[in-house]
Amino acid sequence: MQKTMAPPSAARTGVWVAIAAITMSFAAYSSAMVIRQGPVPEWQHFRLPSILYLNTFVLVISSVTLELARRRVGGPFDSLGRVDLSQADAVRRRIVWLYVTLALGLLFLGGQYLAWTQLSAQGVFLATSPSSSFFYVLTAVHALHLLGGLAALTYALRSLRSDDGPRPVNVLGAAALYWHFMAVLWVYLFVILALWV
Amino acid sequence: MDTVSASITEHAPAAAHHHTAPTGWIRKYVFSLDHKVIGKQYLGLGLLAVCTGMALSWVMRYHLAWPDKAVPLLGLIAPKFAAGGVITPEFYLQVMTMHGTIMVFFVLTTAPFAGFGNFILPIQLGAEDMAFPRFNMMSFWVTFVAFAVLVAAFFIPDGPALSGWTAYAPLSAVGKASGPGEGLGQTLWAVSIAIFCIGQLLGSLNFIATTLDLRTKGMTFMRMPYSTWAWFITAIIALIAFSVLLPACVMLILDRVAGTSFFIPAGLVVSDTLQPHSGGSPLLWQHLFWFFGHPEVYIAIVPSFGIVSTILPVVCRKPHLGPRVLIGCMLAIAGLSYMVWGHHMFLSGMSPTSATLFSVPTLIITIPSAIVTLLWLGTVYGSKLRLTTAALFCLAFISVFVTGGLSGFFLSQPSIDTYLHGTYFVVGHFHFVMGVAAMFGIFAGTYFWFPKIFGRMMNETLGKWHFALTFIGVYATFMPMHWLGLTGNVRRYSSFPSDYMHGSLPLHRFITFSALFLGGAQLIFLVNLIWSRFRGPIAPANPWEASSLEWDTTSPPPFDNFGGVHPVVYHGPNEFGVASPRGDYVMQTDPPAAAAAV
Numbered sequence: 001m002q003k004t005m006a007p008p009s010a011a012r013t014g015v016w017v018a019i020a021a022i023t024m025s026f027a028a029y030s031s032a033m034v035i036r037q038g039p040v041p042e043w044q045h046f047r048l049p050s051i052l053y054l055n056t057f058v059l060v061i062s063s064v065t066l067e068l069a070r071r072r073v074g075g076p077f078d079s080l081g082r083v084d085l086s087q088a089d090a091v092r093r094r095i096v097w098l099y100v101t102l103a104l105g106l107l108f109l110g111g112q113y114l115a116w117t118q119l120s121a122q123g124v125f126l127a128t129s130p131s132s133s134f135f136y137v138l139t140a141v142h143a144l145h146l147l148g149g150l151a152a153l154t155y156a157l158r159s160l161r162s163d164d165g166p167r168p169v170n171v172l173g174a175a176a177l178y179w180h181f182m183a184v185l186w187v188y189l190f191v192i193l194a195l196w197v
Numbered sequence: 198m199d200t201v202s203a204s205i206t207e208h209a210p211a212a213a214h215h216h217t218a219p220t221g222w223i224r225k226y227v228f229s230l231d232h233k234v235i236g237k238q239y240l241g242l243g244l245l246a247v248c249t250g251m252a253l254s255w256v257m258r259y260h261l262a263w264p265d266k267a268v269p270l271l272g273l274i275a276p277k278f279a280a281g282g283v284i285t286p287e288f289y290l291q292v293m294t295m296h297g298t299i300m301v302f303f304v305l306t307t308a309p310f311a312g313f314g315n316f317i318l319p320i321q322l323g324a325e326d327m328a329f330p331r332f333n334m335m336s337f338w339v340t341f342v343a344f345a346v347l348v349a350a351f352f353i354p355d356g357p358a359l360s361g362w363t364a365y366a367p368l369s370a371v372g373k374a375s376g377p378g379e380g381l382g383q384t385l386w387a388v389s390i391a392i393f394c395i396g397q398l399l400g401s402l403n404f405i406a407t408t409l410d411l412r413t414k415g416m417t418f419m420r421m422p423y424s425t426w427a428w429f430i431t432a433i434i435a436l437i438a439f440s441v442l443l444p445a446c447v448m449l450i451l452d453r454v455a456g457t458s459f460f461i462p463a464g465l466v467v468s469d470t471l472q473p474h475s476g477g478s479p480l481l482w483q484h485l486f487w488f489f490g491h492p493e494v495y496i497a498i499v500p501s502f503g504i505v506s507t508i509l510p511v512v513c514r515k516p517h518l519g520p521r522v523l524i525g526c527m528l529a530i531a532g533l534s535y536m537v538w539g540h541h542m543f544l545s546g547m548s549p550t551s552a553t554l555f556s557v558p559t560l561i562i563t564i565p566s567a568i569v570t571l572l573w574l575g576t577v578y579g580s581k582l583r584l585t586t587a588a589l590f591c592l593a594f595i596s597v598f599v600t601g602g603l604s605g606f607f608l609s610q611p612s613i614d615t616y617l618h619g620t621y622f623v624v625g626h627f628h629f630v631m632g633v634a635a636m637f638g639i640f641a642g643t644y645f646w647f648p649k650i651f652g653r654m655m656n657e658t659l660g661k662w663h664f665a666l667t668f669i670g671v672y673a674t675f676m677p678m679h680w681l682g683l684t685g686n687v688r689r690y691s692s693f694p695s696d697y698m699h700g701s702l703p704l705h706r707f708i709t710f711s712a713l714f715l716g717g718a719q720l721i722f723l724v725n726l727i728w729s730r731f732r733g734p735i736a737p738a739n740p741w742e743a744s745s746l747e748w749d750t751t752s753p754p755p756f757d758n759f760g761g762v763h764p765v766v767y768h769g770p771n772e773f774g775v776a777s778p779r780g781d782y783v784m785q786t787d788p789p790a791a792a793a794a795v
Contacts, residue, residue, distance in 0.1 A: 001217070001218045001755060001756045001757055001760075001761070002215040002216060002217040002218065002756075002757065003215060003216055003217075003325040003326050003756065003757045004215055004325055005215065005216060006326075006327075006328040006329065006406075006407075006410065006411060007410060007411075009410055010328040010329070010406050010407075010410040010411065013328070013405075013406045013409050013410050014328060014329060014402055014406045017401075017402045017405045017406055017436065018402060020436060020437075021398055021401075021402070021436050021437075021439075021440040022440070023440075024436075024437050024440035024441055025440045025441070025443060025444050027441075028440070028441040028444040028445065028485060028488075029444050032444070032448070032459070032481055032485065035478075035481065036459075036476070036477075036478060036481065040463075040475075040476045040478075042458075042463060042475040042476030043476060126451070126455055126456070126457060127455055127456035127457045127458070129476060130457075130458060130459070130476040130477065133451070133457040133458070133459060137447070137448070137451065137457075141444075141447070
């Protein structure tokens with residue numbers, strides 16, 4: 001006896017639900033930060049490492065490259081909704097963008113690590129002040145979620161290799177949704193960190 | 198990507214992916230992907246946890262009644278913490294903390310929501326499994342690890358945490374200096390709850406995605422059984438609530454192990470030692486905790502709303518009154534549950550204006566609660582009630598929900614709460630409305646769905662004895678706590694031997710006798726469970742003449758729930774008291790023509 005696996009659309013629904021949960025988590029962290037920043041004299045402002053600007057750029061570009069990959073992975077389609085074989089080379093070329101996205105994601109994480117080393121070189125550590133605590137926690141938790149995104153993209157790549165049905169397209173669509181959210185979330189975090197830390 | 202580029206692919210519906218029934222013991226019963234096995238695992242964990250939690254409550258009750266006497270057997274079980282069975286105030290608080298934490302998280306959340314929900318929800322929707330079976334399996338095992346981490350605190354030198362199930366900072370944040378168990382024990386507590394959050398987030402994600410995407414043909418939202426509605430709404434509440442508790446626990450862990458100061462203010466002196474922290478806020482913990490904590494009450498109770506609303510039409514043989522209003526009220530309660538957390542913090546120094554702002558929605562929440570209660574009573578009124586054990590527990594649920602709800606009126610007024618907040622009145626209140634009400638929902642669900650889950654009937658005579666004794670025991674245990682509270686008997690004290698509360702001892706003894714009686718009554722339930730599991734009469738597919746999809750398959754259901762059939766739904770779950778070929782009800786899958794042919 002066997003069970004049919006959930007329809008591919010469920011992956012997308014699942015990602016939307018996860019986005020809701022992650023949004024709430026970061027709302028909790030950031031509202032805690034905003035509330036703490038107000039009255040305490042111990043809140044020490046420090047200059048954000050400039051590499052964060054570059055990291056932000058890298059992550060936003062990775063969203064663009066992912067779209068370039070995603071737009072064509074499941075197509076172009078002919079009038080029957082099938083992959084158009086005459087465009088096969090174009091499809092293959094677009095897949096390259098997926099690898100570029102993965103590389104940019106890793107580059108972003110490397111950049112974040114560099115930002116931490118720069119800060120710690122200045123003597124700003126996790127426990128130095130509430131402001132530095134929030135900086136390290138927010139960036140670390142975002143990085144952890146981004147690792148999940150990298151895993152999802154790798155999983156999508158693997159299913160693209162092994163499965164010629166529409167499923168990988170849906171998996172990639174869901175992974176891409178999550179990845180774009182990670183980029184939006186980082187931009188939000190970067191803005192509030194720039195404003196309050 | 199050769200496979201993509203070289204293949205001709207239909208870009209529409211599903212190339213079918215399957216997974217087959219596992220044959221190995223480990224994959225079948227331990228690391229199972231099947232929602233039914235996972236549901237039973239959750240229920241088993243809940244049973245283990247409730248036995249542990251209840252045993253801890255007996256230790257507390259015995260000590261409160263006879264503070265000068267050693268607790269029998271305790272010296273043998275826990276010689277490290279209670280040598281000779283003598284309980285120190287610190288150990289009392291440790292037991293209290295573990296009782297609360299185990300009951301709230303590992304019983305009231307796991308059993309009615311994750312346990313029954315996992316087993317029943319996909320079947321009631323006509324699905325073969327949850328949307329993400331692997332996440333589902335992870336959800337249970339992560340929760341199990343959380344339980345193991347929590348209980349591990351009993352086996353470390355200083356024992357478990359003593360800061361209560363609410364783990365208020367800075368007591369919970371400063372570490373060993375604040376008392377025995379506040380070292381590693383409190384860290385284990387925070388880690389356990391953080392892990393638990395991850396487990397419940399995975400579970401909630403599954404419940405929501407399954408309800409949205411895996412409903413069978415014809416299963417519109419308004420045709421979903423009320424229990425499925427309740428689990429769906431609970432999953433939404435849990436998703437938001439645990440998403441906030443998780444960051445709170447992460448920050449608490451960092452305060453404890455990494456020297457940060459999220460919750461610890463400057464200049465704090467604990468045990469004559471100045472704490473090396475500055476800039477944190479203990480109130481921040483309270484806000485984050487109660488933003489989770491109040492919705493948690495509804496995570497515990499809303500599944501029982503659904504269970505009761507599902508069982509009542511079946512035992513009353515008439516449609517549930519106002520189904521749309523019922524669902525609307527559950528949604529309203531879910532929404533309002535996020536606007537009232539401050540009513541747990543009236544004594545935290547909040548301004549009277551803020552207190553009023555939290556008090557008003559608290560009072561408003563009684564409106565949908567009262568409407569739901571009236572709908573239940575209206576459904577029962579004038580019905581040909583079949584007094585099964587499940588029906589009795591449903592009625593008892595309404596009783597304790599009303600009793601507990603009424604004392605909530607008092608506590609929602611900041612001025613009255615100022616007097617009552619630190620007393621046994623609150624203990625009585627939440628045990629009725631959150632603890633016992635949810636437990637009665639669990640009992641009702643167990644007696645109702647046991648035949649479906651295990652394929653055997655439970656013994657109704659034992660069930661009714663269990664009901665009667667439990668009902669008496671519950672009121673005898675928790676009702677007097679309101680009177681204690683009104684007389685000013687403070688909670689969280691380990692004993693009242695020689696001060697102005699000495700006069701309350703006789704009532705404390707009565708409560709202790711009642712609690713032991715109540716616990717003893719649960720042995721009947723345990724015996725019934727075990728006996729029926731192996732010796733109960735074989736259950737037919739639909740012993741209660743119910744209408745929802747789980748009764749449209751064998752007891753217990755096959756691996757894929759419907760034996761290769763994809764059920765098609767034509768009716769709501771509420772068609773009772775109508776003439777049909779089946780008698781007085783129409784099943785959700787009955788074709789319209791057959792249902793009409795009387």
